[in-house]
Amino acid sequence: MKKELLQQLKEINEIEQKQITQHSFINDYQEKSLIQTEMSVPIFTSDFFKGNSIYVGKHNRFFAYPKHTHTFLEMNYMLSGSAQEIVNGQPIQLKTGDILLLGVGTTHSISALGKDDILINIIFRNDIFFSLENLKAMGQNQNVLSGFIMTNNSENFMIYRKKHTENAIRKVADLLIEEYYSHSDFSDKLIDSYLNSLLILFSRNTDFHSTRNLKENTPDVVLALLKQITTNSAQVSLSEFAQKNNYSRAYLGSLFKKVVGKSFSDVLTEERLLEAYNLLNSTNYSISEIIEKIGISNKTFFYKKFKEKFHCMPSEIR
Numbered sequence: 001m002k003k004e005l006l007q008q009l010k011e012i013n014e015i016e017q018k019q020i021t022q023h024s025f026i027n028d029y030q031e032k033s034l035i036q037t038e039m040s041v042p043i044f045t046s047d048f049f050k051g052n053s054i055y056v057g058k059h060n061r062f063f064a065y066p067k068h069t070h071t072f073l074e075m076n077y078m079l080s081g082s083a084q085e086i087v088n089g090q091p092i093q094l095k096t097g098d099i100l101l102l103g104v105g106t107t108h109s110i111s112a113l114g115k116d117d118i119l120i121n122i123i124f125r126n127d128i129f130f131s132l133e134n135l136k137a138m139g140q141n142q143n144v145l146s147g148f149i150m151t152n153n154s155e156n157f158m159i160y161r162k163k164h165t166e167n168a169i170r171k172v173a174d175l176l177i178e179e180y181y182s183h184s185d186f187s188d189k190l191i192d193s194y195l196n197s198l199l200i201l202f203s204r205n206t207d208f209h210s211t212r213n214l215k216e217n218t219p220d221v222v223l224a225l226l227k228q229i230t231t232n233s234a235q236v237s238l239s240e241f242a243q244k245n246n247y248s249r250a251y252l253g254s255l256f257k258k259v260v261g262k263s264f265s266d267v268l269t270e271e272r273l274l275e276a277y278n279l280l281n282s283t284n285y286s287i288s289e290i291i292e293k294i295g296i297s298n299k300t301f302f303y304k305k306f307k308e309k310f311h312c313m314p315s316e317i318r
Contacts, residue, residue, distance in 0.1 A: 001079070001174040005181055009058050009079070009118050019063040026063070053192060055123040056180040059083075061113035069107045073124045076100040077173055081117030085110050087157050094119070097162030097170055101202070106156045120177060124195070158202075165205040172197045221245060221252065222259045226267075233271040234295030238264045272296055273309050280317040287314050 018026045059065070059076075067086070076085070078094040085092045085100070087108040094100055102108060113119060160169060176194040179187045224245075228236045242252040257263050262270075272294040279290045288299075296302045306314055 002178055005178055006079070006118075008181075009120075010116075013058075013060070015060050016062055019060065024063065025066065026060070053124070053188070053195065054176075054180070055121075056177055057121050059110065059113065059119040059121055061115065061117060064112045065110040067107055067109040069105055070102075070123075071104055073104065074102040074106075075122040075124070075173075076102070077120040077122060077170075077177075079118040079120050081114060081119075083110060083113055083117055083119050092159065095162070099160040099165075099169065099173070101158040101160070103156035122173070122176070160202065160205055166201060169198070169201045169205060172201060218259060219255065221247065222256055225252070225256060225264070226260070229268055229271050233268060233275055234293060236268065269296075269305055270309070273306055276302070276306065276314070277310060277317065280314055287318075290314075 012020070015026045076083070076094065076099070078096055078098045080096050082096070083094045085094065085108050087100070087102065088106055092100065110119070162170070172194050176191055176198070179190045179194065225236075225238075225241055228241060238253055238256075239249050242249040245252075253264050256267075260267060275294045276290050279285055279293065280287075283290075285293065291299055291302050303313065310317070
């Protein structure tokens with residue numbers, strides 16, 4: 001991020017100064033639009049976008065922000081320092097470079113930030129394209145391992161840890177923030193472009209907060225087999241994998257189906273079809289070459305399964 005903007009964000013604003021001197025939370029709700037209810041949890045609506053596709057703002061420091069919820073997708077980007085949040089009752093710590101996506105209806109509160117803790121809130125106008133549901137759907141179509149993880153995650157939030165994700169996510173986020181504050185010509189068009197780029201990057205970098213629980217509840221051998229299917233779908237063999245890891249083929253196949261909910265052969269076929277779909281979109285290989293590359297020997301079987309999954313024929317993708 002540009003040094004000038006970073007320095008601007010580090011400056012103490014009016015509300016922060018009041019929170020320092022009064023040692024209390026300064027209500028900034030009047031700057032936002034609230035649904036008036038008898039509930040104790042404020043509900044922010046999207047009215048304060050004022051015609052823009054997003055809203056970007058620095059989270060006020062020096063005093064805790066009370067629990068609230070909203071009717072839109074919110075992104076908390078830890079630009080520097082760290083933050084402690086309670087999201088849907090779960091404690092979460094964000095460190096520099098971490099990003100937290102909060103779905104519609106998620107409740108969260110934020111502990112007091114220190115002088116060097118810069119948390120940026122990026123709020124997205126409701127759009128079916130840029131939503132938690134769309135991110136999950138895109139991720140499920142990436143490979144079978146992503147689909148398994150997403151199916152087993154029911155949280156209404158996602159965490160993108162710096163150490164687990166591409167630097168491109170933070171670079172694009174920085175560019176988006178810089179453009180938002182610059183008010184330059186064509187800023188709105190550039191912001192829309194950055195938003196689309198973020199969606200694609202998020203969909204392939206998702207690291208769920210619940211991944212730890214998923215790993216704890218999933219046998220290592222099943223996760224290892226899923227990874228083999230994802231990385232080596234053309235060559236992987238249940239018999240060879242079972243023998244190499246000292247399991248009987250029948251037992252491993254039964255365990256896999258019990259945990260994943262689908263048979264090994266069904267999951268393998270699904271991964272091969274996803275790989276074929278990607279090759280159709282990104283290469284000039286003939287359909288016959290693609291069928292060979294993904295490890296399917298029966299062309300009739302391939303066409304039948306491809307039509308069932310994608311509701312069209314491979315030639316229509318081309």
